[in-house]
Amino acid sequence: MITNRGIVSHGDNNNFSNNAVGDNAHVSTATPYFNTGTPAAERSAIWDVGVVTILSEELRSVVDELKLERHKEPSGLYFYRGEHTTPESTIRIVATQSQSQGQRSAMAALENLRRHYDPRLWALVGVGGGIHDEHARIGNVIISTDIVYYENRKINPRGAVRRRGEHRQSPAPVVHAVNAFFTDHGTPARVHGQLTANASDEFEVYPGVIGSGEAVIADRESEIRSYLTNYHEKVLAVDMEAGGLSQYWQENSFHGAINPGWIVIRGVSDNADEKKGHGYHELAARNAAHILRRLLSYLC
Numbered sequence: 001m002i003t004n005r006g007i008v009s010h011g012d013n014n015n016f017s018n019n020a021v022g023d024n025a026h027v028s029t030a031t032p033y034f035n036t037g038t039p040a041a042e043r044s045a046i047w048d049v050g051v052v053t054i055l056s057e058e059l060r061s062v063v064d065e066l067k068l069e070r071h072k073e074p075s076g077l078y079f080y081r082g083e084h085t086t087p088e089s090t091i092r093i094v095a096t097q098s099q100s101q102g103q104r105s106a107m108a109a110l111e112n113l114r115r116h117y118d119p120r121l122w123a124l125v126g127v128g129g130g131i132h133d134e135h136a137r138i139g140n141v142i143i144s145t146d147i148v149y150y151e152n153r154k155i156n157p158r159g160a161v162r163r164r165g166e167h168r169q170s171p172a173p174v175v176h177a178v179n180a181f182f183t184d185h186g187t188p189a190r191v192h193g194q195l196t197a198n199a200s201d202e203f204e205v206y207p208g209v210i211g212s213g214e215a216v217i218a219d220r221e222s223e224i225r226s227y228l229t230n231y232h233e234k235v236l237a238v239d240m241e242a243g244g245l246s247q248y249w250q251e252n253s254f255h256g257a258i259n260p261g262w263i264v265i266r267g268v269s270d271n272a273d274e275k276k277g278h279g280y281h282e283l284a285a286r287n288a289a290h291i292l293r294r295l296l297s298y299l300c
Helices: 040-044 056-066 103-116 172-185 223-231 242-251 281-299
Strands: 049-053 069-072 078-085 090-097 121-130 141-149 153-155 161-163 166-169 189-192 202-212 235-239 261-270
Touching (some): 049 103, 049 281, 056 078, 056 090, 056 121, 103 242, 121 242, 141 235, 161 223, 172 189, 172 261, 189 281, 202 242
Antiparallel strands (some): 078 090, 189 202
């Protein structure tokens, strides 16, 4: 038997396209893995967690907390990669930052993670606005496996707006992992602060629902806040990206491979009112990144 392992071409202007000659010959039309330029060994390795952040403070907090290192892909995209060791396993983590705020940019960042690393879990980590006076105080952290996307609406002839919320929940294994975390640590979980040496400085961690849409909410009397609290009394915070995460997961759930789970971790940086600003971004981002690290042994 003679095996032909390739074609040797001599001369100029030769072109071969989808040709096969001889018995049992066939044409392979498989394309490279998204043409990312990522070495094959890295593409085939298992990446456990893919983290999406929106702000530089958020990415820096995740990088510092998990000791990740910067890596530039041949495509020009930057990712931050590393390993975190727990008593049970070594977890491989890759993080990236979206180009801008909002649902669409978050979905593009998720697609970049899928193309280059295909992680088994997506985590959206950073800051959000609290809309619950007791639980969502500045510095506290909300862990969410439930998202309410509030942008869908009908505008009637007289200008009346009827919102049509979409509610999505993480896959069952992620929900069970979060439940186990709170079983071990209590609800709320009380954790030492990350930006001070004062051991008495604690923040609280709650499970809760995130309301997500494109609006930046800076009004305590906002109609969106009223809608969300009436829609579900456990909506504790709002952001501009979690709806995109849950939508991306939903639309990719038909693939043959296992669709990754997802989780949202939001440190409260403001109360979605007229005092909204950037003063507590660093605190909230650090606390959220710390809780991600604490959750890893439950999620992976």
